[in-house]
Amino acid sequence: MTPLEVARAALRHYPVDPAATLTLLNVSENATFAVDDPAGRRTVLRVHRTGYHTLEAIEAELAWLNALRTEAGIRTPQVLPSVYGRRVVTVPAGPPEEPRRVVMFEHLPGTEPPDTDLPRAFGTLGRITARMHEHALRWRRPPRFTRFAWDYDAAFGPAARWGRWQDGPGIGPAEIKILGRLDATLRHRLAVFGKGRDRYGLIHADLRLANLLVDDSDTFVIDFDDCGFGWFLYDLGSALSFLEHDPRAPELIAAWVDGYRAVRPMPGADEAEISTFVLMRRLLLVAWIGSHGDTDLALSTGAEFTAGTCALAESYLSKF
Known part of the structure; x- marks a missing residue:
């Protein structure tokens, strides 16, 4: 499955309109998409590459994100859970491909410093x-x-x-x-x-x-x-x-x-x-x-x- 196909399949796990538009923002280790709901809400979906992080490692990253925001006052993006309350969603890719991990974040305002x-x-x-x-x-x-x-x-x-x-x-x-x-x-x-x-x-x-x-x-x-x-x-x-x-x-x-x-x-x-x-x-x-x-x-x-x-x-x- 391509990252776009994974992202589209992942949307059913979130409270997002199935007609939401996916726009590729960046490809590096992962593929990151903007998710634009027809109602006007924007979120960000990260599709993890295979073989880079385990599920436990992704959960650890998200735990530090949350701790920095709540304990140190560092403004980090909030993780948006799935409809089942999971911070990390697993999308089966079908053999022989490995399942893909997906995380949804709030969309933050602002731009890179000039x-x-x-x-x-x-x-x-x-x-x-x-x-x-x-x-x-x-x-x-x-x-x-x-x-x-x-x-x-x-x-x-x-x-x-x-x-x-x-x-x-x-x-x-x-x-x-x-x-x-x-x-x-x-x-x-x-x-x-x-x-x-x-x-x-x-x-x-x-x-x-x-x-x-x-x-x-x-x-x-x-x-x-x-x-x-x-x-x-x-x-x-x-x-x-x-x-x-x-x-x-x-x-x-x-x-x-x-x-x-x-x-x-x-x-x-x-x-x-x-x-x-x-x-x-x-x-x-x-x-x-x-x-x-x-x-x-x-x-x-x-x-x-x-x-x-x-x-x-x-x-x-x-x-x-």
């Missing part, structure tokens, strides 16, 4: 991220809470979650050499940095401006599909995704750190390692583009992104 004042937006992002980290540190997770990790092994090990960076676009012998050095350096520096409680915990893992919605004085955080256990600084690396090469990157990092420190301390030793997490995320994106070649984002980047990654890697490695 790029006319990126430092200000990054300051806001830093403050929100720090509030989420503070909540994660003190939150008593429900029983059987399970999410995957974003440590070195999960990112670049034998079973790398987004595939091998070696299979990214434009990878040849020269790229293998420089990015191989980057990989080895990341492995060493992450091991030395360690997974102390004040550095490693539950993170959003894709907390960039594209996943903020601003509506007047309200700011909403969306798309927790990649949330899991990782270094808190990885959220900064994620925030800088696709902007790592921008001449404004140092200014944006500084604004994020200032915003973060307004809420939660960041020791100097942690700040000194920021570039490691920026390059970790960048190398992960090379792997993601290689394994998601049919997405609009991958098609719009390609080998040029890998070349830019090699340049960033050369600059980073020159410091050691």
Whole structure:
């Protein structure tokens, strides 16, 4: 079944008019649709890809969403249950396909922060991220809470979650050499940095401006599909995704750190390692583009992104 067919089949589980219109909003790990009821109500339906999350992991994500909204005042989308009260709906796809998981969310107002004042937006992002980290540190997770990790092994090990960076676009012998050095350096520096409680915990893992919605004085955080256990600084690396090469990157990092420190301390030793997490995320994106070649984002980047990654890697490695 195509994602659209799954979405259409899922609608019968929700209090939605069968004539509701489905409009594809985004395809990344999942397919996300706007659901427009003839009565004028809009909701958002997420069709999960197979093999990425278990039912338990999806339920864990939704539990953190709810806890952030009710306990930390972070504006997250509310999950809309099915007519049977389930937060996650399973749609049989028929053999040999696996069943598909579907979640419906409220539709939130607002738009991505404009790029006319990126430092200000990054300051806001830093403050929100720090509030989420503070909540994660003190939150008593429900029983059987399970999410995957974003440590070195999960990112670049034998079973790398987004595939091998070696299979990214434009990878040849020269790229293998420089990015191989980057990989080895990341492995060493992450091991030395360690997974102390004040550095490693539950993170959003894709907390960039594209996943903020601003509506007047309200700011909403969306798309927790990649949330899991990782270094808190990885959220900064994620925030800088696709902007790592921008001449404004140092200014944006500084604004994020200032915003973060307004809420939660960041020791100097942690700040000194920021570039490691920026390059970790960048190398992960090379792997993601290689394994998601049919997405609009991958098609719009390609080998040029890998070349830019090699340049960033050369600059980073020159410091050691």
